[in-house]
Amino acid sequence: MRQGLPHFIRLLCIASFCILLTGCINTTKDSSSPSTPKSASNNTSANFSDLLDSIWAYEQSGSSDDEKASKIPNIAPAKLAADAAQYQTYIDTLQAFDVNTLTHEEQITHTIQLYRLHNYVDEYRFNAHFVPLTSEYGFHSSLLNLYYRFDFDNNDSITGYINTLEDIPSYFDQQISYMRQGMAVGQVQPQAVMQGFEASVAAVITDNVIDSPFYQPFIQLDRDDAALSELKIQAMQVIHNDVNQAYQRFYDFLVNEYIPQAKNDIAVKTWPNGADFYQNRIKHYTTTDLDAEAIHAIGLTEVARIRSEMQGILDNVGFSGSINKFIQFLRTDEQFYAKTPDALLKHAMYLSKRIDGMLPQLFNKLPRVPYGVAPVPASIAPKYTTGRYVSPRNDTQPGYYWVNTYALDKRPLYALPALTLHEAVPGHHLQISLAAEMDNLPNVRRSTYISAFGEGWGLYSEFLGKEIGFYETPYDDFGRLSYEMWRACRLVVDTGMHVLGWSRQQALDYMLENTALSEHNVTTEIDRYISWPGQALSYKLGEIKIKALRTKAEATLGAEFDLREFHAAILAHGSVPLTVLEQNIELYIQQVKGQ
Structure with missing residues (x-):
């Protein structure tokens, strides 16, 4: 994020x-x-x-x-x-x-x-x-x-x-x-x-x-x-x-x-005009006309699909227990956790440099602005999310990939590769920096961030790591799937709490049941969804759209499809609503076919 x-x-x-x-x-x-x-x-x-x-x-x-x-x-x-x-x-x-x-x-x-x-x-x-x-x-x-x-x-x-x-x-x-x-x-x-x-x-x-x-x-x-x-x-x-x-x-x-x-009520629908406000937030953050019930159903479908892929990793490593037993093993085995804040940061830095060297496989243009790795400020770390990207404050400073070093026993190393791809490159830093460097666009275009596009791109970036062999162990790959599951669960719990009558505890239990996130992380995440209604829906819906557009481009162009050119087409116009992104990729396909 x-x-x-x-x-x-x-x-x-x-x-x-x-x-x-x-x-x-x-x-x-x-x-x-x-x-x-x-x-x-x-x-x-x-x-x-x-x-x-x-x-x-x-x-x-x-x-x-x-x-x-x-x-x-x-x-x-x-x-x-x-x-x-x-x-x-x-x-x-x-x-x-x-x-x-x-x-x-x-x-x-x-x-x-x-x-x-x-x-x-x-x-x-x-x-x-x-x-x-x-x-x-x-x-x-x-x-x-x-x-x-x-x-x-x-x-x-x-x-x-x-x-x-x-x-x-x-x-x-x-x-x-x-x-x-x-x-x-x-x-x-609440x-x-x-x-x-x-x-x-x-x-x-x-x-x-x-x-x-x-x-x-x-x-x-x-x-x-x-x-x-x-x-x-x-x-x-x-x-x-x-x-x-x-x-x-x-x-x-x-x-x-x-x-x-x-109040004890957690649903934004209990606010004055709250139901209308939530639907308005859905439209703003997802740039779609979907309603809460439709999004909830998409989430349930995605959760079932990802659980099936998780089971494949259990079979690969020879784990005979259930997915939930495997998740409990990941949450409690000390081999998966850094001993010091510095060790966690150093591993994030290693991963950042490793993916830097793999970017030419995926892109024909990279941003000029570098990025650094830094801890989340101590004053906000206890209730803060796992990691974030902070944009450059001006054109003389780098961007920063923030890593939360608070409660190290809740920051698993197997999740860090996916987090790095999402927050740094090829995720937020690459996408936001390239947009900022588009001198042909007006200021508003270079500085606008549309969540469905940006967060969808971030989640898609985690998927790209799988394609280029970035995840070195089955545990790292399970961390990727857990992060994807995390975003799929958001479709279920955000709509569940704000529209469908779910309690906070019901949402906590659902996330703990289906992801490898620690209880601390799940708690901070659920509270974020309660207090920031609708925003968490943008990740999975944006990623689904990007993957669908890629599938269409691959099927239509066949041997003419070039992944680096496709990524260039996705990023060429900065952050855009998903409807505009679809139009842009249609134009890209027509241009390639015309050549």
Whole structure:
């Protein structure tokens, strides 16, 4: 999974620097008011380009070029309402545009812009800003990466950092106000997934300001002068008087109000208009018109198929017990677990370099940007997922493959090869970096991440490892199947909990029964699905579509089929809805046949 959050949380975070951003492309920010889009009756590519520029400028308008300016976004109710109204205006203009006057690439951009803008408006319409956190993450943790937005070799920029810190209290107060509005109407995260969440807030509060994560960039400076010394003193005062107090108020709110008053119901359908919201999330995350019942049925079919493949591995290694006995063996035998965090990271690094050398078998173009391997930050690791990809924050930095080193006895080595392929290469790093380097595409295309495409590609990347012999042992291959089973189970448990009446325990039992994931991993995953409804459906449905398109291309092209060219066609247009991907592959097939 790439590092990301629902837009309703990203929208309330520091959108210009937060690591939750997709792509993180450096662009010139226009802080002026949005221009009125030209009439769609004047349909030309030039007018369409002007409209794209207007939308992009509006989206970036909260980020000032003034180095001393605060980077905390305006999330006041009036601003959110104005944004939703402006995005609806853009939707109306785009929908009135005659797409037949556009090039193929512009038509894709038109579709993606509508997809994005509809999501902004939909989440506001469903009051998703009342719930600005998931079981893993929230607005408070996004701020820990605040300093990446500033140049600490520049005192004006440092002043901007301090000014931003000063705005954190009012920002937190507005977030808490939204959460209280959610409590009043029953739109809250369930109590079960919030237990212990306050620890991620408490971890930031410290009596010794020098230990604060907000002061760390000052410690890393290798220069000193009178002006900088004064800025350091100011920063200490702001962190002590403003930032710590804001985090303390949020902690007290969680412990004394939010968590105690949270509901036991886990289904998002119990929210106001919750059933409609869940169907809306299905459409957004899967880019399909499937309903929960259809997705649930697909999941059950996939689970049965994968269990059959798992049985084949048991037969291969001569294990006479059941699949569940084999899973228990994998969960408890110490040979499958690293002894130290460093050992786990080193194995992830080895796997990363090993797959790097195999990529030319699969691709004729590779990204310029490198990636590193790093542990999940300790402050969020206990409730965090197994691993994630974090996009480069700008074009001078690498991407990062995060590996969770918390609770080593729950991080099996046999699962690490599949995780590496998914999060690093040929998965998220390769796909996202190639999209970011497509200079012929507008900013919105290079920075947009569509979950069904990106996560479908990540899961397909795990499958590619099987084809090129990346999995060195039957246990590694079982780890791959367990990861595929994990994604298939998501189709069952996500829809089960949010629509079909499943309990949290029922979902936990189902995942433990069918995957080799540890109980700790299963618990954090189930809580993620509860708190982030619909997103987990994108992986398997996206992978199914990519595999189906490959099967069609192979059958149609026969000897003319080239796997590297097929992958190039999949990735050539960046992250796209599955309907657009299908059209792109149809065009690719026609072009090859025409040759």
